[in-house]
Amino acid sequence: MVAPPPIIVLAFFCGTSIARSASPGPARPAKPAPIAADARHKQLTFRNRPRVVRSGRMRRMNMSTSQPGTEIGYTWPIRVYYEDTDAGGIVFYANYLKFFERARTEWLRACGVDQHRLAEENDAIFIVRSTAVDYRAPARLDDIVKIISRIERLGRASVDFVQEAWREGTLLATGSVRIGCVDRATLRPAAIPPSVLAALRHGPGTSESAD
Template sequence: MTNFVWTLRVYWEDTDAGGVVFYANYLKFFERARTEWLRSLGIEQQALADQAGVVFIVRSTAVDYNAPARLDDQLEIRTRIDRVGPASVQFTQEAWRGELMLATGAIRVGCVDKSTFRPAPIPDPVLATIKSAR
């Protein structure tokens, strides 16, 4: 089940010398999709940092690459929530071009205090919103 879909276009800056999307850029695409997902839920990360004193950070990633994306391709980044804990969210994210899945990633995001970067609980209203989006 997909919780959120965000589309993007591949630009020159996204490609490597071989003319394909540089592998690390999929992590950027996934990050942007998670940010847009939060926005779609009414959660602004800067406001969360300013008002609640917490930020989300990537705790771990694992990405499998199946096929290359190229300049001018339009991609769909599909985001699914796998698990929600009191201080973290586990996602599966996929990059698709049409009917072809190009890459899939398992990303764990943690909530931390913005000044100490120590784990912190996801604020209750944000946690409830995330859980309801599953």
Template sequence: MIPDRTIPPGELSIRVYYEDTDTGGVVYYANYLKFFERGRTEWLRALGMDQHTLATQEQMMFVVKHADIAYRQPARLDDRILVRTAVTGLGASTIRFAQQALRDGTLLASADIQVCTVHALSFKPIRLSPSVRDLLEKALH
């Protein structure tokens, strides 16, 4: 997926495809997790963090530890939705994201996602590296 560069970092435009919907043409609820994942990935990429590089060079990966999602309105086939992503907190080995999915300014779903950093081989929690922490702290302010 190529990000839409006409919108600022922290925002990702996504078209709803047939594969995202149920038989009624409504986005299946679990697919919002995929949309939010794409939003976080592209937000990190806009900061200069490539997850593949982090895994291979720093032996660090991100895994979702907690997800709290509230659904408000359905998205439908062919809708264009905007996923907004922001960091709301940092721990020693965790990052907290606030995310929203909107259609034409109408809130469809919101999420509080907590991500934990783990070692790429052992999958044991590790601290955020200083370089990653610095980038994230700048994004907080």
């Protein structure tokens, strides 16, 4: 069999090459339209929102506040001194924890609980397990701040408080505090003595849901 002339093979090869190059290729995806500036800002803002992490073992305490003029719970007044304020002339945020601590101590005293006797006779003390404060308005020098304390939950070994700081009809801060009873030597959880538990259950500022 005689091979075809080289010129025919070359022509056939070139024609095939031209046909392939002329055939339409795969369609390119359309370029997305540019995001408007305000839409891009919303997307970035959404991505940068902080996550809220909740612990499965901790129950969120009720932070509801009482209405102005309704002093639900045990009330203890505190005057603001220079030492309580910061460079801006307002009460330093951490000092509200001190105010709440003083009010809880006076509440225990009003319940008839002597913490020295609790430690000596039962080898038990109260410690703070967790706390959170929400700040609403500032207090200033010479202000009279009323701390209102009430029990949110009363357990066998712990007590949940809700405390509020008021100046007349203005709510300054709201705090939730969990107090735990522990062994004085080992600092391990211990049951609240029955006599102390009864005093707390019937003391001032104990809500109906505390039992």
